[in-house]
Amino acid sequence: MNPTEAQWQALLDAARAAREKAYAPYSHFHVGAALLDEAGRVHAGCNVENAAYPEGVCAEAGALSGLVLAGGQQIVAAVVVGEGTEPVTPCGGCRQKLREFAGATLPIRIADSQGWRAEHTLAALLPASFGPTHLMMKKDGRDAP
Numbered sequence: 082m083n084p085t086e087a088q089w090q091a092l093l094d095a096a097r098a099a100r101e102k103a104y105a106p107y108s109h110f111h112v113g114a115a116l117l118d119e120a121g122r123v124h125a126g127c128n129v130e131n132a133a134y135p136e137g138v139c140a141e142a143g144a145l146s147g148l149v150l151a152g153g154q155q156i157v158a159a160v161v162v163g164e165g166t167e168p169v170t171p172c173g174g175c176r177q178k179l180r181e182f183a184g185a186t187l188p189i190r191i192a193d194s195q196g197w198r199a200e201h202t203l204a205a206l207l208p209a210s211f212g213p214t215h216l217m218m219k220k221d222g223r224d225a226p
């Protein structure tokens with residue numbers, strides 16, 4: 082089911098508010114994300130960097146943690162907000178993280194301070210993806226352990 086424009090707006094508001102909280106003292110690149118779950122709830126996150134650089138986490142990962150914590154099981158829509166010459170699309174790792182709780186048709190909108198910049202499906206950003214269903218059945222028909 083596609084989100085309403087009011088739901089997109091709620092996601093945008095939440096992602097922008099989250100972006101204000103970003104902890105990005107190393108890259109100075111502030112990102113906010115918001116996810117809509119199957120119950121219509123909005124879960125937001127911001128990037129949180131770390132002095133040990135690889136330990137930093139993306140905004141999408143924070144939002145996903147909130148969704149799971151609230152009992153959400155499906156991502157219905159996603160918004161990412163950041164500033165740049167190019168729309169701030171989710172990194173490769175976050176595309177895979179989103180895939181765990183969404184199918185090919187998941188709509189992902191990108192915005193900045195001016196408004197919407199782009200819209201993609203998850204399939205467009207992560208074609209021929211590997212997901213949970215790959216682990217449910219082995220090729221010989223027996224359940225995976």
Ligand code: THU
Pocket residue numbers: 105108110111112127128129130137138139140141161169170171172175
């Ligand atoms: N970042 C995100 O939080 N989400 C994205 O979709 C792209 C990148 C963060 C990670 C890092 O803290 C900073 O942006 C620069 O890469």
